[in-house]
Amino acid sequence: MKITALEETKDNLNETIRNQKEELKTKNQDADQIRQDYNTIKEELENKRKEYTKLSNEKNHSDERMKQLQEEVNQLEIKENNYKNVLKQLDNMSFMDRILGRYPEDIKELKG
Numbered sequence: 001m002k003i004t005a006l007e008e009t010k011d012n013l014n015e016t017i018r019n020q021k022e023e024l025k026t027k028n029q030d031a032d033q034i035r036q037d038y039n040t041i042k043e044e045l046e047n048k049r050k051e052y053t054k055l056s057n058e059k060n061h062s063d064e065r066m067k068q069l070q071e072e073v074n075q076l077e078i079k080e081n082n083y084k085n086v087l088k089q090l091d092n093m094s095f096m097d098r099i100l101g102r103y104p105e106d107i108k109e110l111k112g
Helices: 002-092 095-100 105-111
Strands: none
Touching: 002 105
16 A cells, blocks of 8 residues: 555656646746747837937938028028019119119129
8 A cells, every 4th residue: 555655646746747847848938939029029119219210310301401491592582682672773763874874882782
């Protein structure tokens, strides 16, 4: 009877060891899967950060370019207004003033 009880205990222990090994194997597989998922998420996060930085830089460049273009437009509008004023002054001049070259100071400054 002692031998049978010892054998039964031995079998139970061996079964418990097998079960624990299988559980450990399953847990290791789960841990590997979690590590893989973590690495995938980490890579995706890094890619999203790079993409965000790229888009942010493109937006900043676009904003800067738009400011430059707006300044150019403003300067051209100022020039256009100056020329319109000169043309109005020329239109208001008499024919004789034009022939004699008696232009207003604004027009003389344009020649220089």
